[in-house]
Amino acid sequence: MTTDLRTEPAPDLHAAPAPRPRATGRARLGSAFAMFRNRKSITGLVILGFFVLVAILADVIAPFSPTQVDSTARLEPPSGAHWLGTTHLGEDVLSQVIYGTRGVIVVGFLAAIMATIIAVLVGVIAGYLRGWRSESLSALTNVFLVIPGLPLIIIVASMFDDPPLVVIAAVLGLTGWAWGARVLRAQTMSLRNRDFVQAARANGEPLHRIIGNEMLPNLMALIAASFVGTVTAAILGLTTLSYIGVIPVNTYNWGTILNWAGAQGAFRQNQWWWFLPPGLCIAAIGVALSLINFGIDEYVNPRLRSAGERARAMRKRGLDVNDPVTAVRPTAVRPTTSPGSATSAEERA
Amino acid sequence: MTAVQPQPQPEAQPQQDALEVGTTATTTVQGHSRIPWRFLAGRAAFYLFTLWAAITINFFLPRMMKGDAVTQYLSRNRNVSPEAADALRALLGLDTDASMLEQYLDYWGLLLRGDLGVSLLHGLRPVTEVISQALPWTVGLVGFATIVSFAIGTIGGAIVGWRRGSRLDGLIPLTTFLSTIPYFWLGLLAIAVFSVNLGWFPIGKAYGVGITPELSAEFIGQVIQHGTLPAATIVIASLGGWMLGMRNMMLTVLDEDYVMVAQAKGMPNRRVLWRYAARNAVLPQIQSFALSIGFIVGGTIVMEMVFSYPGVGKLLLDATNAKDYALMQGVFLVITLSVLVANILADVAYAFLDPRTRQTEA
Amino acid sequence: MRDALLSVHDFSVTYDVDPPVEAVKNVTLELRRGEILGLAGESGCGKTTLAYGVQRLLKAPALITSGSVVFHDASGEDVEVDRLDAEQMRRFRWDKVSMVFQGAMNALNPVAPIGAQLEDVFVVHRPSMSRAERREAVAELLEIVKVGRQRARSFPHELSGGMRQRVMIAMALALRPQLMVMDEPTTALDVLVQREILRQISQLRHEFGFTVVFITHDLPLLLEISDRIAIMREGEIVELDTAERIWSNPQDGYTKTLLSSFPRLTGERGVVVR
Numbered sequence: 001m002t003t004d005l006r007t008e009p010a011p012d013l014h015a016a017p018a019p020r021p022r023a024t025g026r027a028r029l030g031s032a033f034a035m036f037r038n039r040k041s042i043t044g045l046v047i048l049g050f051f052v053l054v055a056i057l058a059d060v061i062a063p064f065s066p067t068q069v070d071s072t073a074r075l076e077p078p079s080g081a082h083w084l085g086t087t088h089l090g091e092d093v094l095s096q097v098i099y100g101t102r103g104v105i106v107v108g109f110l111a112a113i114m115a116t117i118i119a120v121l122v123g124v125i126a127g128y129l130r131g132w133r134s135e136s137l138s139a140l141t142n143v144f145l146v147i148p149g150l151p152l153i154i155i156v157a158s159m160f161d162d163p164p165l166v167v168i169a170a171v172l173g174l175t176g177w178a179w180g181a182r183v184l185r186a187q188t189m190s191l192r193n194r195d196f197v198q199a200a201r202a203n204g205e206p207l208h209r210i211i212g213n214e215m216l217p218n219l220m221a222l223i224a225a226s227f228v229g230t231v232t233a234a235i236l237g238l239t240t241l242s243y244i245g246v247i248p249v250n251t252y253n254w255g256t257i258l259n260w261a262g263a264q265g266a267f268r269q270n271q272w273w274w275f276l277p278p279g280l281c282i283a284a285i286g287v288a289l290s291l292i293n294f295g296i297d298e299y300v301n302p303r304l305r306s307a308g309e310r311a312r313a314m315r316k317r318g319l320d321v322n323d324p325v326t327a328v329r330p331t332a333v334r335p336t337t338s339p340g341s342a343t344s345a346e347e348r349a
Numbered sequence: 350m351t352a353v354q355p356q357p358q359p360e361a362q363p364q365q366d367a368l369e370v371g372t373t374a375t376t377t378v379q380g381h382s383r384i385p386w387r388f389l390a391g392r393a394a395f396y397l398f399t400l401w402a403a404i405t406i407n408f409f410l411p412r413m414m415k416g417d418a419v420t421q422y423l424s425r426n427r428n429v430s431p432e433a434a435d436a437l438r439a440l441l442g443l444d445t446d447a448s449m450l451e452q453y454l455d456y457w458g459l460l461l462r463g464d465l466g467v468s469l470l471h472g473l474r475p476v477t478e479v480i481s482q483a484l485p486w487t488v489g490l491v492g493f494a495t496i497v498s499f500a501i502g503t504i505g506g507a508i509v510g511w512r513r514g515s516r517l518d519g520l521i522p523l524t525t526f527l528s529t530i531p532y533f534w535l536g537l538l539a540i541a542v543f544s545v546n547l548g549w550f551p552i553g554k555a556y557g558v559g560i561t562p563e564l565s566a567e568f569i570g571q572v573i574q575h576g577t578l579p580a581a582t583i584v585i586a587s588l589g590g591w592m593l594g595m596r597n598m599m600l601t602v603l604d605e606d607y608v609m610v611a612q613a614k615g616m617p618n619r620r621v622l623w624r625y626a627a628r629n630a631v632l633p634q635i636q637s638f639a640l641s642i643g644f645i646v647g648g649t650i651v652m653e654m655v656f657s658y659p660g661v662g663k664l665l666l667d668a669t670n671a672k673d674y675a676l677m678q679g680v681f682l683v684i685t686l687s688v689l690v691a692n693i694l695a696d697v698a699y700a701f702l703d704p705r706t707r708q709t710e711a
Numbered sequence: 712m713r714d715a716l717l718s719v720h721d722f723s724v725t726y727d728v729d730p731p732v733e734a735v736k737n738v739t740l741e742l743r744r745g746e747i748l749g750l751a752g753e754s755g756c757g758k759t760t761l762a763y764g765v766q767r768l769l770k771a772p773a774l775i776t777s778g779s780v781v782f783h784d785a786s787g788e789d790v791e792v793d794r795l796d797a798e799q800m801r802r803f804r805w806d807k808v809s810m811v812f813q814g815a816m817n818a819l820n821p822v823a824p825i826g827a828q829l830e831d832v833f834v835v836h837r838p839s840m841s842r843a844e845r846r847e848a849v850a851e852l853l854e855i856v857k858v859g860r861q862r863a864r865s866f867p868h869e870l871s872g873g874m875r876q877r878v879m880i881a882m883a884l885a886l887r888p889q890l891m892v893m894d895e896p897t898t899a900l901d902v903l904v905q906r907e908i909l910r911q912i913s914q915l916r917h918e919f920g921f922t923v924v925f926i927t928h929d930l931p932l933l934l935e936i937s938d939r940i941a942i943m944r945e946g947e948i949v950e951l952d953t954a955e956r957i958w959s960n961p962q963d964g965y966t967k968t969l970l971s972s973f974p975r976l977t978g979e980r981g982v983v984v985r
Contacts (some may be wrong), residue, residue: 142395143402145640146692150647151665151684155410155677158669179640236531240651244666258534267541268552275541279534286529295523297597301548304600311514317727319771321514323802325614326767328775328793331725606817613812614832614882615770615804625820632822704822704866 114173127188145246180226489658502591510599528589826863
């Protein structure tokens with residue numbers, strides 16, 4: 001069979017697509033904070049902001065000084081004068097809780113800032129470098145992960161007689177950076193092999209620009225999540241240590257209030273106004289931070305967000321996302337397609 | 350048939366075995382290694398390094414404390430026997446005439462002999478004896494509660510992840526809320542509600558006052574009764590983390606091809622959920638379990654204080670308050686060792702559950 | 712036994728999103744017993760949706776919005792696939808119609824040995840088989856596809872890409888189905904392995920006599936192996952004819968476009984006209 005070499009012209013290609021406009025600086029900034037823009041994050045941020053405000057405005061808001069003793073009003077349940085009742089010395093519980101917010105917020109954020117800086121340095125550098133440098137940094141991180149933190153802190157804290165808040169924050173930070181470092185190292189390692197980083201290296205960009213301009217924006221969400229997680233851990237650690245009494249009880253935070261309450265047997269005597277509020281505040285801040293983290297999680301992994309939403313949206317339409325069999329729903333109205341769908345001259349069913 | 354020339358089919362061509370043509374497979378080695386030696390060896394090296402680091406930290410701890418507090422300690426306690434005093438000196442770094450390296454080696458010598466000094470708080474009994482009395486309680490409580498929590502959380506998370514969008518989704522924020530409540534507060538609340546008010550459970554300790562531990566049904570009954578509240582508190586407080594992690598992993602795994610293939614094969618839903626999806630999603634869970642053992646230990650220490658449970662956590666706290674340095678050092682070492690052992694067990698479990706860790710030597 | 716194996720009449724699939732997407736529009740075709748039908752078209756034309764849709768493998772929000780799919784079983788019975796409930800569908804799957812998926816990279820469960828994954832099929836669909844019988848059946852399958860019975864205890868990551876694809880074929884063959892749908896089975900493999908797999912498929916078809924629906928964007932491949940080819944575009948079948956006639960006398964403009972986009976050995980462009 002010989003073929004005639006006459007050819008028909010091939011159809012023309014589509015025209016090249018129009019170039020996209022370059023993202024403006026403002027838009028880029030907006031997208032950096034996109035992780036906070038969903039409902040969960042915003043709720044969490046609002047609650048957190050409330051506590052920060054209380055901490056800042058403690059002097060103004062608190063009706064009494066936390067150490068103000070009133071021997072006539074001991075162990076009173078909540079009343080008009082004392083919204084949250086009084087302690088065994090007649091101190092106002094509400095004021096103590098309000099002032100206690102300060103210690104918690106300051107230590108929490110300080111510790112988290114320190115821990116996150118270390119985590120970013122160690123994690124990103126360990127992820128970017130290769131070979132023994134990376135491995136040894138990773139081993140260092142893992143050691144800090146495995147060695148149990150709380151016993152170490154207890155022992156270290158017991159060596160100080162009257163540690164200032166900064167020292168406490170430093171100890172908490174130094175024991176809490178390892179998790180974030182590990183996560184960041186893993187992510188940096190996977191980013192290092194991506195095309196845009198290779199392109200930057202081929203262009204001869206200096207290392208600090210590659211890490212600073214190319215990689216860090218991609219790592220922002222993880223760093224934020226790690227920071228929030230560390231704040232939670234630091235607050236829990238601080239309150240726990242205060243409750244145990246390892247941290248001296250002259251600094252005010254919610255844990256020390258619980259320490260006094262416990263020592264005075266408030267739990268056994270049902271003085272709920274004393275021990276419920278501090279605990280609830282810890283829980284509330286914990287919830288706020290968890291919500292922020294949920295929001296970041298869903299931003300980073302859209303599957304998490306859309307999975308639940310999509311499933312619910314489907315259910316509204318009567319579809320079950322988990323159904324392994326396609327649903328059959330003949331529509332009454334036929335879609336208006338041209339009946340000339342070319343099937344060749346074959347038998348119809 | 351078409352313009353494409355059909356290949357001539359030479360019948361003389363020997364039937365080529367698929368094993369050799371076009372694939373990179375080689376012949377299998379009969380009974381290739383099922384034990385992931387390389388993986389385990391790497392982990393073992395890491396753990397030895399961590400052990401060394403922990404012991405070294407332990408070595409330096411008392412040497413960082415203020416000198417006068419330590420010498421006061423020894424001068425206060427004249428009943429210490431000379432050998433015990435020597436051991437304490439070596440442990441706590443009071444041998445100012447020996448060099449740091451010598452002290453370090455002496456320290457290792459003591460450790461390898463199993464001598465951790467004597468405990469002042471407990472009538473000058475050897476530290477090892479005091480710790481070994483308390484350790485079983487902690488391991489029992491923590492071990493039991495953690496395993497139960499992990500099991501419930503993982504299974505629950507698998508089910509919640511499978512039925513995405515259902516009402517079960519509400520379990521996640523609930524359990525997460527419970528896990529943000531500090532352990533100790535939850536324990537105190539539990540005591541306030543269940544022990545003081547409802548009187549269902551005793552307030553503290555592992556068994557009734559004045560009862561000696563023995564292997565009798567009554568004693569075991571007491572242990573269970575006293576242990577229920579602390580164990581339940583640990584389980585409830587830590588459930589959230591496991592459930593969230595497993596559910597997130599399930600969502601990722603359910604989008605994988607092999608799940609779709611399983612459903613195409615006509616596998617019933619239960620089989621797909623457990624043998625295909627959950628079995629894969631549980632792997633990162635085990636890894637994070639290994640990592641979080643250190644945190645779990647922290648929580649139990651506090652729990653023991655709240656419930657006056659006679660475990661190593663309470664031992665550590667009492668020692669800290671009484672400045673019984675030798676006991677503090679010993680407990681820290683034992684806790685670290687336990688965490689390492691638990692990590693090793695988790696790693697071994699992971700290695701056996703994930704066949705990809707086994708390199709075929711073939 | 713009727714000549715027709717699968718009758719698809721006026722079949723439509725819509726994705727119920729905002730706005731709704733009609734992925735398959737009123738497709739009618741009849742699959743003949745024992746033939747190889749190629750399904751070709753560019754990405755997004757609906758060929759995969761059609762093939763998955765007639766087996767009702769699509770997940771929500773996909774909806775079958777019109778038409779009927781009738782499977783004419785070898786026993787003489789007619790099965791209306793679009794009327795089956797979930798349990799009947801589950802039993803119908805793999806027994807009458809099976810699939811070979813694209814990219815066996817991730818299509819096998821990484822934590823189970825391949826022998827177990829093959830046995831799975833028997834455990835669920837042939838519960839009366841004893842364990843020894845199942846083992847033997849699996850070993851036989853592995854020998855048929857030339858992977859070797861000793862590989863039954865291997866894990867997927869221990870096999871090469873070509874071997875994994877063979878295992879997928881063995882799995883599809885397990886219950887001796889009457890129809891096998893193959894979704895780009897060789898796209899992810901290198902050309903030598905491609906050739907091997909295709910030869911294998913051809914050999915198995917001669918031996919076991921199943922019908923094949925072969926989905927690919929590789930039209931020259933289809934021209935070589937198929938009996939008939941259906942060209943799809945935007946959810947509709949624009950041309951359905953034997954392979955020879957499509958090559959020598961394409962009717963539709965789109966078919967001509969497709970034919971002309973593949974490079975010739977001699978370097979010319981355009982459709983060769985005879």
